[in-house]
Amino acid sequence: MQYETGLFRKFLEKRGLRVTQTRMQIAETVFSTHKHFTPDELAEWVRKKDSSTGRMTVYRTLGLLVESELVEELTLRKGQNLYEHVVGHKHHHHMICLRCGRIQEFSNEALESLPRQVARQKGFTATSHAIKIHGFCKACSPIANGHRGGGEGETVGVASSRAQVGSGEPSET
Amino acid sequence: MQYETGLFRKFLEKRGLRVTQTRMQIAETVFSTHKHFTPDELAEWVRKKDSSTGRMTVYRTLGLLVESELVEELTLRKGQNLYEHVVGHKHHHHMICLRCGRIQEFSNEALESLPRQVARQKGFTATSHAIKIHGFCKACSPIANGHRGGGEGETVGVASSRAQVGSGEPSET
DNA sequence: ACTGGTATTGATACTCAATACCGGGATTAT
DNA sequence: ATAATCCCGGTATTGAGTATCAATACCAGT
Ligand SMILES: [Zn+2]
Ligand SMILES: [Zn+2]
Ligand SMILES: [Zn+2]
Ligand SMILES: [Zn+2]
Numbered sequence: 001m002q003y004e005t006g007l008f009r010k011f012l013e014k015r016g017l018r019v020t021q022t023r024m025q026i027a028e029t030v031f032s033t034h035k036h037f038t039p040d041e042l043a044e045w046v047r048k049k050d051s052s053t054g055r056m057t058v059y060r061t062l063g064l065l066v067e068s069e070l071v072e073e074l075t076l077r078k079g080q081n082l083y084e085h086v087v088g089h090k091h092h093h094h095m096i097c098l099r100c101g102r103i104q105e106f107s108n109e110a111l112e113s114l115p116r117q118v119a120r121q122k123g124f125t126a127t128s129h130a131i132k133i134h135g136f137c138k139a140c141s142p143i144a145n146g147h148r149g150g151g152e153g154e155t156v157g158v159a160s161s162r163a164q165v166g167s168g169e170p171s172e173t
Numbered sequence: 174m175q176y177e178t179g180l181f182r183k184f185l186e187k188r189g190l191r192v193t194q195t196r197m198q199i200a201e202t203v204f205s206t207h208k209h210f211t212p213d214e215l216a217e218w219v220r221k222k223d224s225s226t227g228r229m230t231v232y233r234t235l236g237l238l239v240e241s242e243l244v245e246e247l248t249l250r251k252g253q254n255l256y257e258h259v260v261g262h263k264h265h266h267h268m269i270c271l272r273c274g275r276i277q278e279f280s281n282e283a284l285e286s287l288p289r290q291v292a293r294q295k296g297f298t299a300t301s302h303a304i305k306i307h308g309f310c311k312a313c314s315p316i317a318n319g320h321r322g323g324g325e326g327e328t329v330g331v332a333s334s335r336a337q338v339g340s341g342e343p344s345e346t
Numbered sequence: 347a348c349t350g351g352t353a354t355t356g357a358t359a360c361t362c363a364a365t366a367c368c369g370g371g372a373t374t375a376t
Numbered sequence: 377a378t379a380a381t382c383c384c385g386g387t388a389t390t391g392a393g394t395a396t397c398a399a400t401a402c403c404a405g406t
Contacts, residue, residue, distance in 0.1 A: 123311035
């Protein structure tokens, strides 16, 4: 985490931006966890150290963190966006459970190189890619079995949020 | 297109919903093209046939079309969501140009089977997946070459919308 | 230390997409 | 015909994210 804050500091300096305590405190909070989080959750965490920190500043700093490529913006669901700290965390993608909303990570060698190649073939220069898998997690698969797809009156695809931020703390590691 | 409307009709009946003219007209409009569209664009198209059609009904019917799995909801960018008619259109994924915003489609055999397998290994039952590639399209690649990534004052990643709905008509095929 | 100039911050107001709600109208069943 | 539903479309509301702006913090030079 020392390392990440160093990188962010360097980024700010290169941009001619000031290294303020507020910014660094937001960054530290982000770097202190590898959980996915929303801007509002982050704001809440930050306010435990400095209750005066405004929502706007959190949004702006988050923007800087994304530009510096130390944080990634995910687009996994509607509602508030999710972000994650990516330094020191193996590049990965996400599986989203349609029933409980839990988000699971995975990574695979072939899935990393292929997209880039396919793009190249079309004259497209890929800089990044994101893979999103929808379905049912281990716990929910048994329940959901038997009736998927089609048009039953069951309404499976709900619950698309919640169930993934546990405590009110970023939680180390 | 005859075919798709038939499927939608069947879906409505199975659900005990009424097959109304408004609903079918919205569905027909959707099925008459394979372009990506926003709810408001769709509403505009539909109003060329029946100017009294309300925005709400378009949203609701679009919801039904998604539930029936005849239409897919994409999550490619911020702002208004994009939708596309998927029946009779080879399953594919998307490349989004960071400069001009153009969206290009692609498909690849290996990329179809792999995600499902990877998910299975983790006890996850995949029902669908989406792959999104960011980068620079053929036209924009030369321009963008030389300076990507890092933290220059260049601000490359703009223009994230526009440039993909040409006419005010759905346009056959 | 003082001063002038710039960057940062946070409250408020605003935009835009999506949803909730409701009353009137159409359709179906009795 | 009458009652019970379902459908429709306008309006109000929510919710996430952005723009604005005055006050403050910071910095460099004196
Ligand atoms: Zn689950
Ligand atoms: Zn992740
Ligand atoms: Zn382009
Ligand atoms: Zn497409």
